[in-house]
Amino acid sequence: MTDRTAKRILIVEDEFLVALHLEDALTGMGHQIVGPCTRIQAAMVVARERSIDFAILDINVAGTPSFPVADILRQRSIPFVFASGYGLEGLVDGYRNEIALRKPYDLEELRGAIIRIFPELSH
Template identity: 55%
Template sequence: MTMALRILIVEDEMTIALLLEDMVVDLGHDVAGLAMRLPQALDMARTAAIDFAILDVNLDGRMSFPVADVLAARGVPFVFATGYGRAGLDPGYKDAPVISKPFDLASLRSAIEGAGA
């Protein structure tokens, strides 16, 4: 069995955030934090002890790309979760891993493993 990861969830829809928390736990990992707005997400990305992050692209009308920038600078792998697919990504992140909403446990598992987390 692989080691449990500390995963940051950045998601502004409460029902999806709760679903993600359940999925992370079902996969044997720990939820290191949940951020629903950009300022909180940036703070957690800068300071939290995390191994991986799941980033909703659109946080209440604000893009999560600054959070991705902080994580990339720290060497923390992440995946974007979006209903828009790759079309919703900033060109600088065109090669970043993406899981499309709605997603399932298998796609989340693949994203975590595929990102080298």
């Protein structure tokens, strides 16, 4: 992947091993990682202030929903996907049309979600 197609991806995930695995997978795909953020307040600051192309948001981060982070990303027109052990069932009204990966997701599911948002990466 060239620097032009590499994306800056925010990871919001409170489980250390899941975040580490996700970071390894994404860097292996050629992307740059922002975070990971393990708390919603920190993620909100990063979502507001940092240069991000895409985000992966655990729906429940240390007992707090990540929807406020999603709201900031929407305001900035930054695409994101949710990740949850509940899959689509974990989404609330206003977010039901978003992509949600069911944990544990595999590398191809993750790659597919990114390509749906950035079709130019399929080459």
